[in-house]
Amino acid sequence: MKKQGCEIEAVGISYKIYRQKRENHFKIFKKNQQEVVDQELKQQQPSSQFQDACPGIRHVLKDVNCKAKPWEILAIVGPSGAGKSSLLEILAGKLTPQSGSIFVNQSPIDKAQFRKISGYVTQTDNLFPLLTVEETLMFSAKLRLRLPEAQLSSRVKSLIQELGLEHVAMARVGDDRVRGISGGERRRVSIGVDVIHDPKVLILDEPTSGLDSTSALQIIDMLKVMAETRGRTIILSIHQPGFRIVKLFSSMLLMADGSVLHHGTVDQLGANLRGMGLQLPLHVNIVEFAIESIETIQQQRKGQLQVQEQGFSAPPQQKTGEEGESRSGKFTLQQLFQQSKVVDEETMNVGIDFPRDFANSRLKETMILTHRFSKNIFRTKELFACRTIQMLISGLVLGSIFHNAKDDLSGAEEKVGLFAFILTFLLSCTTEALPIFLQEREILMKETSCGSYRVSSYAIANGLVYLPFLLILAVLFSTPLYWEVPGIHVGKLLGDGRGSVKRRRVWGREQVEECADNGVLHLGLQVRFLCHS
Ligand SMILES: Nc1ncnc2c1ncn2[C@@H]1O[C@H](COP(=O)(O)OP(=O)(O)OP(=O)(O)O)[C@@H](O)[C@H]1O
Numbered sequence: 001m002k003k004q005g006c007e008i009e010a011v012g013i014s015y016k017i018y019r020q021k022r023e024n025h026f027k028i029f030k031k032n033q034q035e036v037v038d039q040e041l042k043q044q045q046p047s048s049q050f051q052d053a054c055p056g057i058r059h060v061l062k063d064v065n066c067k068a069k070p071w072e073i074l075a076i077v078g079p080s081g082a083g084k085s086s087l088l089e090i091l092a093g094k095l096t097p098q099s100g101s102i103f104v105n106q107s108p109i110d111k112a113q114f115r116k117i118s119g120y121v122t123q124t125d126n127l128f129p130l131l132t133v134e135e136t137l138m139f140s141a142k143l144r145l146r147l148p149e150a151q152l153s154s155r156v157k158s159l160i161q162e163l164g165l166e167h168v169a170m171a172r173v174g175d176d177r178v179r180g181i182s183g184g185e186r187r188r189v190s191i192g193v194d195v196i197h198d199p200k201v202l203i204l205d206e207p208t209s210g211l212d213s214t215s216a217l218q219i220i221d222m223l224k225v226m227a228e229t230r231g232r233t234i235i236l237s238i239h240q241p242g243f244r245i246v247k248l249f250s251s252m253l254l255m256a257d258g259s260v261l262h263h264g265t266v267d268q269l270g271a272n273l274r275g276m277g278l279q280l281p282l283h284v285n286i287v288e289f290a291i292e293s294i295e296t297i298q299q300q301r302k303g304q305l306q307v308q309e310q311g312f313s314a315p316p317q318q319k320t321g322e323e324g325e326s327r328s329g330k331f332t333l334q335q336l337f338q339q340s341k342v343v344d345e346e347t348m349n350v351g352i353d354f355p356r357d358f359a360n361s362r363l364k365e366t367m368i369l370t371h372r373f374s375k376n377i378f379r380t381k382e383l384f385a386c387r388t389i390q391m392l393i394s395g396l397v398l399g400s401i402f403h404n405a406k407d408d409l410s411g412a413e414e415k416v417g418l419f420a421f422i423l424t425f426l427l428s429c430t431t432e433a434l435p436i437f438l439q440e441r442e443i444l445m446k447e448t449s450c451g452s453y454r455v456s457s458y459a460i461a462n463g464l465v466y467l468p469f470l471l472i473l474a475v476l477f478s479t480p481l482y483w484e485v486p487g488i489h490v491g492k493l494l495g496d497g498r499g500s501v502k503r504r505r506v507w508g509r510e511q512v513e514e515c516a517d518n519g520v521l522h523l524g525l526q527v528r529f530l531c532h533s
Pocket residue numbers: 017058060078079080081082083084085086087239
């Protein structure tokens with residue numbers, strides 16, 4: 001019987017970023033940046049093709065090859081800045097490399113479809129701080145699964161149990177500002193949000209960062225169980241894994257400076273290091289030792305590459321299988337370490353059912369999002385109470401300033417000033433929404449990119465929740481003004497058809513004044529009047 005699973009293979013991935021250069025603004029004709037890069041790359045020697053020789057270009061990933069198999073955990077390790085996060089983002093379909101390809105079960109990846117069958121847990125936790133752990137997972141389940149409420153609930157409960165979060169299920173998630181659950185528990189919630197739909201591939205960027213060794217071990221242990229019991233493919237990056245954690249990794253990708261230095265099991269890494277004359281000291285973690293010895297490994301690699309380049313002119317040597325040259329035609333350290341490529345035939349060519357559509361209809365997802373927004377709003381009562389009081393006081397103060405406005409021309413001018421002030425005040429108030437949106441933006445981008453819901457549903461739900469509140473604030477602001485400032489009552493403002501028109505000539509130009517019966521100048525006409533004069 002064939003195993004169900006999803007094998008991910010990256011072949012010849014190169015990713016570079018362009019640093020901003022000081023531009024000569026007086027130079028009108030300049031070359032396209034890509035053209036410059038291509039020309040500079042062409043000029044380079046083959047042996048130094050991966051050096052950061054081009055000024056302004058940073059090679060983040062250099063011809064990276066790797067393979068992650070189902071039922072296994074592939075750990076990406078390496079020093080800070082090695083390119084681990086960039087590789088994970090490329091594997092998750094968030095970044096597009098300049099060259100190279102990603103294959104899913106040997107077929108080229110369709111990013112949009114792949115995002116639906118995979119989960120990507122970022123380095124930072126993007127969660128709503130005011131929702132409880134259970135609510136967070138429940139909303140995620142509702143948005144990503146098309147199941148009856150009872151089944152969703154039982155699924156969330158069993159996931160909470162699996163994640164070891166029963167004791168904090170009803171506690172608020174919290175963040176840097178709001179006190180909530182611990183950092184380790186929050187990391188587990190982030191993982192839970194991305195595994196609730198049971199993805200075939202789970203990509204995690206530093207799932208153990210900032211955790212104590214016990215919490216870190218718990219998380220990796222949980223991922224191991226997930227891989228082994230459900231045949232999931234797990235790819236994660238990790239900094240300085242402990243001894244017991246390393247044992248749980250099925251294979252390891254050691255990276256430094258954007259290149260792969262080792263891709264294989266932990267035992268193979270030990271053997272290769274010994275083969276290079278590096279003896280592992282007693283009681284030292286092999287990954288730590290490998291990272292410490294990166295310079296030596298890189299030097300050996302350079303030497304090997306030079307030997308291979310010289311070998312190009314010599315008659316070709318016999319190669320076994322796929323060893324020696326990767327699909328992209330470039331060499332990796334796998335070749336240096338003479339590792340054989342183990343291909344588990346059982347995992348190949350297994351069809352994947354890509355979900356075609358969103359889990360819910362537009363109406364349903366709008367309802368779910370409206371519910372989530374309402375919960376968040378009702379839990380920020382203090383903020384809303386402050387805004388209500390602020391609007392009420394602003395209205396009262398402004399009304400008292402214009403309380404003595406007269407019902408003549410100068411009074412009308414004051415009222416136009418008041419009108420302009422109100423507009424400016426209300427427009428400046430709208431900028432308060434910006435920090436809230438910036439906070440939620442990461443969550444919105446994450447959820448919409450993996451196909452949880454449509455952006456339009458988010459916008460509608462947001463409007464449904466916030467617009468009534470904004471209307472209430474506007475009424476609270478305008479009520480004291482309405483009663484305090486004489487002559488801006490709606491009835492008086494608009495007149496009732498009984499107004500009269502006065503014409504007079506000032507400096508040879510005809511000016512029009514329209515007065516209601518009580519002598520109040522029509523505000524709208526006043527604006528026109530001011531424009532004319
Ligand atoms: N958008 C970017 N702008 C500038 N530099 C970038 C960008 N993306 C990646 N880099 C650079 O590429 C290199 C690799 O970054 P990456 O985040 O992938 O490393 P990492 O191995 O995940 O590091 P860490 O373990 O510290 O998270 C770093 O030197 C980083 O500064």
